[in-house]
Amino acid sequence: MSVAVLEVKDVQKVYGKKGESQSHALKGVSLTIEKGEFVGIMGPSGSGKTTLLNVISTLDRPTGGFIQIAGTNITQMKQNQLADFRSQKLGFIFQDFNLLENLSIYENIALPLSLQGVSSKEIGAKVKKVAQTLGIEEILSKYPVQVSGGQKQRAAAARALVHDPAILLADEPTGALDSKNAKSLLETMTDLNENHQVSIMMVTHDAFSASYCKRILFIQDGNLYTEIHRTGDRQQFFKQILDVLAELGASHDVR
């Protein structure tokens, strides 16, 4: 039986005040992500995929609609509640890692737990465990500037996962990595999804990265365009993605 970790219903986002020139970034998007899914969000630049990620990650407020994460409606929450919600239920991975460069990798990973008032001993155990999963035990005492980009992104992933979030939100996680590191990270994410039941939503415009997902939602001009499921192997899925992208590009040309 499947349980929805994320439910988005008719979400709209309008920038600019009424009466002035407004831009509609999201024009009523609805989607559902079940527990244990690995979903990709794709779309060309300006399609609204980053806006969607921002409203889901509670960093931005939708103008209309309804978002529920792990059974909690987040659209009516106050600032402090949102902050607490983010720190407890969500895990983030960003393109530019967003590690605090003045903290060691250990301290970076420990931060979400420290914020929740977890005891120092327990923090140590949890950080060690998640570091093991991601294969970065060796670099815990180092600082971000001393490690490679791939290691940085693994550290960011560790930080996103250390507090067992309901869902992992990834924004172009491979964007700043070379192909080898990107591949390795995507394999790790797949492993997390398949063997550790981590629900993942990944925003990307890179077809190769997207091919690791189980399901992909395409967005265009603030609307959901189409959705494809991975049925066969990854290479086949990759081609399928390229086809949809070509279709999207063609629709651009027509207009």
Added chain:
Amino acid sequence: MLLKLSLSSMKKMMKDYLVLLVGLVISISIFYMFQTLALNSDFTKGNSVIKSIQIVFNVGAFLLALITIFYIFFANSFLLSLRRKELGMYMVLGAKKGKISQILFLETLTMGIVSLVIGTIVGIALSSGIGVLLMNLLEISADGYYPFYLPSVWMTWGFFMVLFLLTSTINAVRLARATELDLIRAEQQTDDVKAKGFGTVLVAILGVALVAVGYYGLIEIMTLQLLGFLIGAIATTIGTYLLFISLLPVLVQALKRNRKLNDQSLNAFTFAQLRFRVNNLTKILGTVAMLIALGVGAMAGGLAFQKNVDLIANVGHVYDISLHDPVSEDQEALKKMTVLEQNTYSYKVNEDAVYYLKDDLLAHPPLISTNDMQNYDPNKEPERIAEPLPANLYGMNEDKDEKTGQKLEELPDEWYQVISQEFTISYKMYDGKPVRVVDQATFASVKGNEHTVVIAKVDDFLKYKQDIKAMNQRQKEQIKPASEDEEVYLTTKYGTYESVYAFTSGTMFMGFFLGVAFLAMMASCLMFKILSGATRDRDRYSMLRKIGVRKSLLVGSIYKELLFVFLFPALMGLTHVLVGMQMFSFILLEPYVNIWVPTVIFVVIYALYYLITVRLYRGIVLPKEV
């Protein structure tokens, strides 16, 4: 073309430039104010005190110059940091390096000249405002003091032009050395976390040793004299900088090593920020500590001098008022005061001597001071004279050989003290006649005018300063001077007070002047430095907010972090002051008297700057809420 571009971008960054300009103007105007005092030769010569503490003043001027150099160099590297990204972009687009360096050189110099013009004007305004105000408050004559004084203007311009030319060149050279990529990536450079090794420990030990030597010099100033002062000034300054370079980062590192503390809430981040600050702000923190020490020290010194006027007057006089044959105005004035003790004694004057009635004295024995200047002890209270006067006749100030037909005993010391210090208010009043203390029979037989002397002790001498001054004036008129042009000098408490006050007010003036100057520089330095680096921290706070840190927690972290940054130099500076006040012990009875006044003034100003800094910093780093 490039010049046009650079002008327009300067306009855009007006706010940042304004911060820089304000900083420069403050330092220039303070330097100018100082120079008006130093170079106004009529003023310094006319004021004996300032002349006598010339060495203290010169060291002060030297320190001010040193700190100004630091300040200017730092302010100009701030200017470079403002411009480097944009100038780097011009270079990427093909502008020649020489041309860019030239532009930066001109910009730095222009900035300097503009601030020099404004700074001199502000300095003149400040000198005539604060300077004259302080002089009025302290009742010292401003004769020969001109707020606008050309030699001071030349001095200020010369000093700062050399500095600006130097910094402009340095900026240009630094730019010329950097590559295009270095420049546009300037903001992406991360804070390097350097491990502090054995060298740091050595530096820390050296710092502690130097501060200790400096303190020793100041404490032992009685024996070391001028050498002690020089050792104190130099060793303490260098030691302070070394301590901030070495010890402080090590301390913060230790704080971070405490895993339990570090893992708590946002502490890991707060400590990391703090470590970054103490590593980056070492020089500025050392400077701030020294400025606090100088500022508070100068004010404390000034105040101590003022308070010691009282003490010196108190040592010689128990009674605040001594009146011979008081007139009705005197009595009226006395009635208005809260008099703790008032005694009246009769005496007669004939052509041989002055006669006090023994029984009169013994019936109301007066108090005498038990303190003296050499072995001052604030706990020594005045004591009442218990010395009996068994003989019939006593004499003082009398030639032993001169026989008057009667046998005169030597007047006991305590009585001698009271008559010479409290009763006798001018050596002129008895025309140098001897004083005798006689029994009732002798007193009655003396043919001469009978007079009275009233001595009174009030609750607060300073409260009635004006009334007592008027009494003194009337007494002066009573004692007609031998020749008209000769000034009568009264040895009453007020007379002593007045003369010592004139002597010390100059010192106090200097103390407050310097104190205000140093505190203003200090405050502007620290705030300026913290804010100029704030944009670099913006990403960190935005990231923390993203992963779900409450705003209140972020704000708390800022308060905590900056509190430490402000606290360290304050503690160091105040310790310097407490020890440094020792150096006044050879002129002052109680150097620590009223030390809380400048301390409170400082704490209030400092706390205000702390709060403003937090406020502005918050505005820069905290992300806007949706």
